[in-house]
Amino acid sequence: MNNFKNFFAKANKLPLIINLIIALILAQIAPYNSNDISNFGLRFLYWASICSVSWFAWVIINSWLENKLKWPYFFVGALVTFLMTIPLTAYIIILTTFVFNHTLSPQFMTIFWVEVIATSLCIYVLIYVIVANLTKTDQTKDNTTPNPHFLKNTKGKLLYIKAEDHYLRIVTSHQNKLILYKLSDAIHQLNTSDIEGMPIHRSYWVTKFAIKNHVKDGRKNLLQLINEEQLPISTTYIKQLKSKAYI
Structure with missing residues (x-):
């Protein structure tokens, strides 16, 4: 009171x-x-x-x-x-x-x-x-948590982001686009937002919403997404993904 x-x-x-x-x-x-x-x-x-x-x-x-x-x-x-x-x-x-x-x-x-x-x-x-x-x-x-600035003018629900040289690829349920942005800055904004997700590789950050299941291709660990894309998982992130019930 x-x-x-x-x-x-x-x-x-x-x-x-x-x-x-x-x-x-x-x-x-x-x-x-x-x-x-x-x-x-x-x-x-x-x-x-x-x-x-x-x-x-x-x-x-x-x-x-x-x-x-x-x-x-x-x-x-x-x-x-x-x-x-x-x-x-x-x-x-x-x-x-x-x-x-x-x-x-x-x-x-x-x-x-x-x-x-x-x-x-x-x-x-x-x-x-x-x-x-x-x-x-x-x-x-x-x-109310702030919406990540880098997602301004982006349509649809965020699936994942990917570092490509000095650019950042943003993939949503409605868009796939490149912007000039650092992956580390984008992840920092996501960590202070209400968008649930985590890094799965040094170049990828994925939302929990986007994950369909965990698949293996030989010795490779992959994430199957709801848009049918498959993303690589670094071995260092496997335990974290399992402990947080992402996979």
């Missing part, structure tokens, strides 16, 4: 933007009788102050609790949100008394606190779901 912690830590750098957007929306729709403040600018400042207090209270409480509790972060954040409503509700009551000159009964303040808790937890769950999707997308991107 460190992804959620990292997200909120990064978000601390953007409280002004977040608060401005939320405050502008609340100033526009004017909930909780805030339309009694007829001046839009003052109404915006009213909501901006509430948003800022809630945010900074959340950040302070979260920084205090996140390393002390070993719970899943969803529950840590929910507890932080609940505790945040205490100073937030107190601030709203004081601000409302000052702005609207209302005297609030203890019963009303209790009911209001419950409303603040419910609203805050709903907002927290919504943000948590959004962050979960964002971090899941980021993880997917991070875990």
